[in-house]
Amino acid sequence: MEKNRYKDLVNKHTPKENRLYNIMVAFITGGLMGLLGEFLIQVYSYFLNIPSKEASTFMIITLVLFGTLFTSLGFFDKWVNFAKSGLIIPITGFAHAMMSASLEYRKEGLVTGIGTNMFKLAGSVIIFGTVSAYLVGLIRLILFGG
Numbered sequence: 001m002e003k004n005r006y007k008d009l010v011n012k013h014t015p016k017e018n019r020l021y022n023i024m025v026a027f028i029t030g031g032l033m034g035l036l037g038e039f040l041i042q043v044y045s046y047f048l049n050i051p052s053k054e055a056s057t058f059m060i061i062t063l064v065l066f067g068t069l070f071t072s073l074g075f076f077d078k079w080v081n082f083a084k085s086g087l088i089i090p091i092t093g094f095a096h097a098m099m100s101a102s103l104e105y106r107k108e109g110l111v112t113g114i115g116t117n118m119f120k121l122a123g124s125v126i127i128f129g130t131v132s133a134y135l136v137g138l139i140r141l142i143l144f145g146g
Contacts, residue, residue: 029086067095
């Protein structure tokens with residue numbers, strides 16, 4: 001089969017995505033995640049009498065806990081399939097990536113399975129996040145001084 005004919009055949013049968021719909025769903029679910037995060041900060045600040053800065057840390061811990069719990073229970077994937085980047089971009093996506101890799105390799109054992117593969121996807125995010133933060137800090141230092 002010719003390459004062009006094959007490419008046309010693939011394009012014909014590839015499902016088309018509704019990008020505007022996906023953008024709106026991601027925007028709304030991401031906004032709801034932000035709203036949930038702010039709600040948790042307010043709850044921790046008001047009811048537990050914790051300063052806002054420390055309540056933010058508790059909020060992140062809570063969202064990571066929910067992300068890992070819902071991933072291990074098996075229904076976070078369904079939510080992500082619906083919400084797309086609205087759930088993957090926040091901290092819950094990081095928790096989901098780590099827990100998914102852990103669950104996938106748990107049969108291989110604690111060290112060689114879970115321990116070795118837990119940071120499979122999240123490790124690259126940590127590395128590139130650290131390197132980019134260093135570079136941005138270095139550029140800021142060069143341009144604006146210390």
